[in-house]
Amino acid sequence: MPHEQYQTVIKTLHECMEACNHCYDACLKEDDIQMMSDCIRLDRECADICGYFEQALGRGTPFVSVLAGVCAQICEACGNECKKHDHDHCQKCAKACFECAEECRKLAA
Incomplete structure (x- = not known):
């Protein structure tokens, strides 16, 4: 297995x-959706890059450090946006994003 x-x-x-997808869905149901627009946009972006990078690692991508750097940057941005909001889903998402950014930075180094 190349991804062990x-x-x-x-x-x-x-x-x-998963945290980003949950946050995205929950944000769409919030009353002040306009206030959540950056959060929604970054949730989508972050979920997409995490899903892509997960698949790429599984198939043995030669671009590990490049993708890890990009993923860390997007996770960090999403986490910073989510932590501005008091909603439980945003706080949980921020935590997951920061943990992911940290793991990705190890691979980017």
């Missing part, structure tokens, strides 16, 4: 993707 060494980051990417 990446088990931890793959799990973290998957958890982050």
